[in-house]
Amino acid sequence: MKQKRSILFLCGWYPSRVLPNNGDFVQRHAETVSKKHAVTVLHIISDKNCVENIALISKEINGIPTHIAYIKKTKNPFKKGFLFLSAFKKLLQKTTAFDVVHVHEVFPMGVFSLYLKWFKKKQFIISEHWTDYKYPLSKKIGFIHKFLSKIIVKNATFVCPVTTDLQNSMQIFGLKGRYKIVENVVDTQKFFPITTNNDVYSIVHISNMNDQHKNISGILHVIAKLQKQQTSFNLKVIGENSMQYKNLAKELSIDKNCVSFIDQIPHTEVVTHLQNADLFVLFSNFENLPCVILESFACGTPVIATDVGGISECFPDNFGRLINAKDEDKLLEEILNFKQRKYTIANKKEMYNYIQKNFSEEAICNKFTVLYSKSITN
Numbered sequence: 001m002k003q004k005r006s007i008l009f010l011c012g013w014y015p016s017r018v019l020p021n022n023g024d025f026v027q028r029h030a031e032t033v034s035k036k037h038a039v040t041v042l043h044i045i046s047d048k049n050c051v052e053n054i055a056l057i058s059k060e061i062n063g064i065p066t067h068i069a070y071i072k073k074t075k076n077p078f079k080k081g082f083l084f085l086s087a088f089k090k091l092l093q094k095t096t097a098f099d100v101v102h103v104h105e106v107f108p109m110g111v112f113s114l115y116l117k118w119f120k121k122k123q124f125i126i127s128e129h130w131t132d133y134k135y136p137l138s139k140k141i142g143f144i145h146k147f148l149s150k151i152i153v154k155n156a157t158f159v160c161p162v163t164t165d166l167q168n169s170m171q172i173f174g175l176k177g178r179y180k181i182v183e184n185v186v187d188t189q190k191f192f193p194i195t196t197n198n199d200v201y202s203i204v205h206i207s208n209m210n211d212q213h214k215n216i217s218g219i220l221h222v223i224a225k226l227q228k229q230q231t232s233f234n235l236k237v238i239g240e241n242s243m244q245y246k247n248l249a250k251e252l253s254i255d256k257n258c259v260s261f262i263d264q265i266p267h268t269e270v271v272t273h274l275q276n277a278d279l280f281v282l283f284s285n286f287e288n289l290p291c292v293i294l295e296s297f298a299c300g301t302p303v304i305a306t307d308v309g310g311i312s313e314c315f316p317d318n319f320g321r322l323i324n325a326k327d328e329d330k331l332l333e334e335i336l337n338f339k340q341r342k343y344t345i346a347n348k349k350e351m352y353n354y355i356q357k358n359f360s361e362e363a364i365c366n367k368f369t370v371l372y373s374k375s376i377t378n
Contacts, residue, residue: 006038008098012105014043032361041066042091048073067094110152123375125158134169153177157375162289163310185364193300193348201233204277209239224252240264274299298355300348318346
């Protein structure tokens with residue numbers, strides 16, 4: 001085993017009392033790294049319910065010392081910047097000695113990594129997941145954000161987007177650095193195939209329920225058409241505030257037996273729905289590398305997804321089908337093709353082995369371990 005290191009995670013996104021599920025993929029990276037290294041997490045977030053300017057909460061979560069600073073919400077950007085800086089200084093006092101910094105999200109947390117490099121001589125790497133670097137979303141990023149991001153990325157030992165597509169978007173945006181792809185992680189001890197024999201064809205969609213992003217309404221329009229041709233199926237729509245789409249389903253006259261709306265569930269329960277599904281559908285307008293697609297493969301469940309972002313980079317041909325965004329006719333056609341078993345799809349074991357080899361905790365931790373060692377000796 002390579003030498004155990006002490007890693008300081010600076011997280012722009014992380015589950016908190018404000019957003020319990022925000023950045024859970026970052027948390028999974030932290031937990032993965034903690035299998036071989038000592039990890040400490042720092043996170044700062046505005047909280048409208050915060051009475052004092054800064055409230056610090058420290059606890060051990062899944063074996064990881066986690067320190068979160070909640071700052072009083074303000075519309076004044078200068079006051080907000082001051083509070084973030086003050087919160088970071090307080091959080092830093094909670095940490096012990098560390099070897100290298102691992103930043104999740106270039107801006108704003110990367111600003112603190114610059115301080116640690118310039119004044120504490122600590123090297124840092126960056127993991128990035130943000131979809132907004134892709135044009136035209138990148139047009140809304142302001143001058144100061146872009147200017148500081150260029151400095152941060154230039155000073156990072158490594159920049160680790162989760163896909164090559166995201167790397168290309170960041171480089172086109174003007175972020176020049178030393179790039180190494182490190183993907184999202186799947187806990188293959190939890191996500192694995194089981195034998196299923198559903199009486200009713202089971203389709204699952206799991207997401208954050210943001211229609212602009214995930215195009216839930218488009219899926220429901222397709223389901224309304226599907227039920228005119230097939231009735232022996234059920235779509236599960238799972239995610240926070242999924243109930244908001246009940247009215248649309250009613251407007252589209254979708255039979256209540258054909259669709260189920262399930263509110264936010266713990267990540268530990270996601271596996272059950274994926275294991276028991278016949279098909280997973282993600283109809284997004286934009287993406288990077290959704291964890292849920294990889295988790296579906298780990299469960300041996302084929303996927304229909306849109307060919308956006310970096311999805312195609314980790315999508316073997318015989319694991320499902322990729323279609324164009326917003327193409328409802330094609331989504332309907334492909335659901336019917338899968339339901340009628342018109343394709344020869346990889347078996348569950350083959351799907352699981354692919355994920356185990358490339359995206360398991362061991363695989364991803366090994367990639368980060370190499371980068372940490374190189375950073376320290378840089």
